[in-house]
Amino acid sequence: MPIAEVMHYAAFTTDPAGGNMAGVVLDAAGLDDADMLAVAAEVGHPETAFLSEAPARLTEAGRTFAVRYFSPKREVPFCGHATVASAVALAERIGPGGLVFETKAGTVPVDVAADDDGVLWATLTSVDPYVEPVGEDDVAQALDALRWRIDELDPELPPRIAYAGSRHLVLAAATRERLADLDYDFPGLARYMTERDLITLQLVWRESADTFQVRDPFPVGGIVEDPATGAAAAAFGAYLRELGKAGPGAVLTLHQGVDMGRPGLLRVELRDGDTRVRVSGAGVPVPAGD
Known part of the structure; x- marks a missing residue:
């Protein structure tokens, strides 16, 4: 090589x-x-x-x-x-x-x-995003792999598949405690996601109208959890716009990695007249050995 x-x-x-x-x-x-x-x-x-x-x-x-x-x-x-x-x-x-x-x-x-x-x-x-419905059986299978119950979801943020460069299943937890307790079936969720061409699950909890806590299982990549996921953040912005939960001019703040001890901050922006989604964040080099 x-x-x-x-x-x-x-x-x-x-x-x-x-x-x-x-x-x-x-x-x-x-x-x-x-x-x-x-x-x-x-x-x-x-x-x-x-x-x-x-x-x-x-x-x-x-x-x-x-x-x-x-x-x-x-x-x-x-x-x-x-x-x-x-x-x-x-x-x-x-x-x-x-x-x-x-x-x-x-x-x-x-x-x-x-x-x-x-x-x-x-x-x-982002590239042009899209949002599509997901069937009840598909949701049930995802929840089974996550070891979540249907009544632990936020009914105002229904499950959807969202895309802004890669596909993500969006599931909204009703409580912060549900989001914080992530203990899923790694091989089972990997199989589920592979069959549906999903890159991560975008698990969210709505802290306020424009602020969310986020977690992203990534078993198809060999990673238990992704600490900060820009592609999923862009897809999530498109998801909120599709549901009418965020309009043109909205600026969203996503906190991810908190439960992993690697907090990250993602800024998501929706602009009037542009279907694409903008995602911003800082980046820093990591010294050798860290």
Whole structure:
């Protein structure tokens, strides 16, 4: 296998001990699919992003990249936290500003800017999302694998499958205590999700109209739980808009990773006249050995 230089970043956090870890390979031109999967498995983060230059179509030359995302077990079409990590890694080297990522899910523009403390924040714009219903039997099977009961769900936020680059089943817990107690059937949920082409389950609890606590089981990627999930956050924004729970101009705050001891902060924005969803978060490099 060719040698790949892997950098390590924490996304959706300003603290290397928080958020979601991602590997970033800025020069993956010499790696084939098996190589990338092997690197991701060795790294062990929920995802590792592999970048190579692509023909510049939407921005100036040099700021458009082909990107592929691999978990330790499989390739995924799109990953939000590895997008944030990759954008921050690039901005550290070529400067903040606009980037374009050509992913298997489609074209994803990303803007990177520094805050007053010099921390880099990336805002990705999703591909066109969609939301679709899910049958009662499918919901029952998911709840069985989660070891949840139907009466533990929030009736005002019904189950749906939501997509903004990858597919996620959204289930809303009625209480914070239900969300906090996550002990699921790993192989059973992995089978369920594989059969339905789901990347994570987006488990949420509504703290207020625009603030949510979130958890994301990710057994299909070989990961018990994803600490901060940008792709699911974008899908969740589309879900709330579809239900009429969030309109144009809404800005949502998602807290994820709290129950894992790796708190992350995701900002989700819906804009008037644009069906796409914007997800923002900070990203920081993780020192070697941490």
